[in-house]
Amino acid sequence: MNLRRLEFTLTTKCNSQCLHCQAEASPLRSEVMEVEDACNYLEEVAYVAKLESFMVFGGEPMLYPDKTIAIFQKANDLKIPEIENVDEWRLGQKHGKC
Numbered sequence: 168m169n170l171r172r173l174e175f176t177l178t179t180k181c182n183s184q185c186l187h188c189q190a191e192a193s194p195l196r197s198e199v200m201e202v203e204d205a206c207n208y209l210e211e212v213a214y215v216a217k218l219e220s221f222m223v224f225g226g227e228p229m230l231y232p233d234k235t236i237a238i239f240q241k242a243n244d245l246k247i248p249e250i251e252n253v254d255e256w257r258l259g260q261k262h263g264k265c
Contacts, residue, residue: 170216175205177235178226192226202234206241213245220249229254 178199181192212218221242228235235252242250 168216170212171219172221173209173212173218174222174224175200175208175238176225177205177223177228177238178231180230181226182230188226190224190226196226199231199234202237205234205238209238209241209245209247213247218245218247220251221247222251222253224253227254228252 176190179190179192179196180194180199181188181190181196182194184193184195209221223235223238229252239250239252
């Protein structure tokens, strides 16, 4: 399999509600992936592909630091060389909006 990168939307919960958000995350949403599911997905993909990078984003993954760290540890155990976290970022801050 020619898959080199895997990305997870860990959660739809976020401190902001940005119009550009691909996850449609907001403070009102609460969905979050379970660590066991994330680790199983990682193992399954790593079994059939040589992943070069893995990213977790959302929402705001760091609202769930224990889950985020556990998933990163699994990615590290699987020897995925590049592991990234993308957290909340804002556009149009001068207007107080995302």
